[in-house]
Amino acid sequence: MTSVINGMFKLLDKPPRETFNFLWADYAELRCLTSIDGIYGEGHIADLYTEPELNQDFDRGDDELDLEIEDDGEQDDEGERVFKNNEVVSRKWGDICLRLMMRQVSMAGFWPFEYEDGILYNKFDKDNSRHALYVALLLCSSMRYMEKSRTAVIAASLEEIGYHIFKSIMPLGWEVRPFGAHQRIANAYEGTLSSKFNALSKDISAAFVDVSGIDARDTGDGGLDVVAWHPMGGDGRGFVPVSYAQCGCSPRDWEHKQLEASPLNMELKIMPQHSSANYYIMPHDIKNLTGGWERAANIARVIMIDRSRILNLSDQYSIHDKLKGVWPHVNEAVSSKYEFA
Numbered sequence: 001m002t003s004v005i006n007g008m009f010k011l012l013d014k015p016p017r018e019t020f021n022f023l024w025a026d027y028a029e030l031r032c033l034t035s036i037d038g039i040y041g042e043g044h045i046a047d048l049y050t051e052p053e054l055n056q057d058f059d060r061g062d063d064e065l066d067l068e069i070e071d072d073g074e075q076d077d078e079g080e081r082v083f084k085n086n087e088v089v090s091r092k093w094g095d096i097c098l099r100l101m102m103r104q105v106s107m108a109g110f111w112p113f114e115y116e117d118g119i120l121y122n123k124f125d126k127d128n129s130r131h132a133l134y135v136a137l138l139l140c141s142s143m144r145y146m147e148k149s150r151t152a153v154i155a156a157s158l159e160e161i162g163y164h165i166f167k168s169i170m171p172l173g174w175e176v177r178p179f180g181a182h183q184r185i186a187n188a189y190e191g192t193l194s195s196k197f198n199a200l201s202k203d204i205s206a207a208f209v210d211v212s213g214i215d216a217r218d219t220g221d222g223g224l225d226v227v228a229w230h231p232m233g234g235d236g237r238g239f240v241p242v243s244y245a246q247c248g249c250s251p252r253d254w255e256h257k258q259l260e261a262s263p264l265n266m267e268l269k270i271m272p273q274h275s276s277a278n279y280y281i282m283p284h285d286i287k288n289l290t291g292g293w294e295r296a297a298n299i300a301r302v303i304m305i306d307r308s309r310i311l312n313l314s315d316q317y318s319i320h321d322k323l324k325g326v327w328p329h330v331n332e333a334v335s336s337k338y339e340f341a
Contacts, residue, residue, distance in 0.1 A: 009333075102287075102289055133161075207272065
């Protein structure tokens with residue numbers, strides 16, 4: 001049970017549904033960030049284990065995460081399996097700690113926590129723009145725990161991060177514009193999806209554009225959140241370099257959403273004379289403990305930018321300073337405090 005003092009969250013007394021240790025580390029950070037005493041440790045997981053209702057009434061929710069399907073055909077989740085066994089709890093906490101220790105080193109400067117002697121401490125500094133960026137990414141990675149009224153602004157923050165990443169890494173002279181449904185940036189494509197694709201086709205002098213299959217009322221992103229191209233002098237003859245990016249907050253959906261901005265998908269609607277580059281930007285920390293990729297076999301033909309790369313790029317291009325103070329929901333999140341009983 002939780003006692004809410006001030007907050008924007010839900011289900012914080014429910015563990016992650018997934019087996020992925022990067023999500024369990026995020027859960028520990030979120031609990032630490034929102035706890036009254038600013039700490040989190042194995043004892044807190046043990047408390048969850050002894051809470052009877054957690055073993056009897058797990059929320060199935062309607063968030064974007066898929067449930068695990070067991071061999072007996074019944075729905076189950078990792079949290080429920082973990083909290084049925086004290087030994088498994090200790091092992092899970094050990095896995096979480098390994099990732100927390102890695103983050104403390106590899107994300108130093110951005111990581112608003114301190115891990116010492118098996119305890120995670122909240123060290124968030126409201127005046128530190130690096131900390132704010134990290135918390136923004138943590139919230140994006142934790143949509144399961146966000147109230148529905150907050151999800152749109154949180155999703156928009158990831159799209160804004162993606163825009164500033166593109167602005168930073170694209171060569172001099174490239175045009176970069178937001179395309180997604182949640183953008184608040186001034187030069188974003190606006191209107192229906194059909195009108196946005198038509199406008200983009202003119203900007204890149206596309207060889208082909210077909211919006212006949214798009215609902216005239218659709219104002220979504222069509223698989224694109226950020227677009228970039230070089231006009232090559234603006235002569236309108238096409239054959240220009242183009243890059244597309246899709247941003248996503250789901251820890252599972254990226255495995256198929258990573259191809260939404262790829263030529264394989266986009267050229268059914270809009271086709272430049274030269275195939276576009278495909279980027280996927282996610283808030284999750286999918287760098288494994290040996291320095292490679294989690295679920296590497298599931299990464300397709302894409303330029304993948306995860307939390308670790310976002311922070312590295314922010315360190316290189318000072319993206320965190322460009323975004324300082326633009327997200328009131330970050331301050332709201334860190335001021336939200338819960339008492340777990």
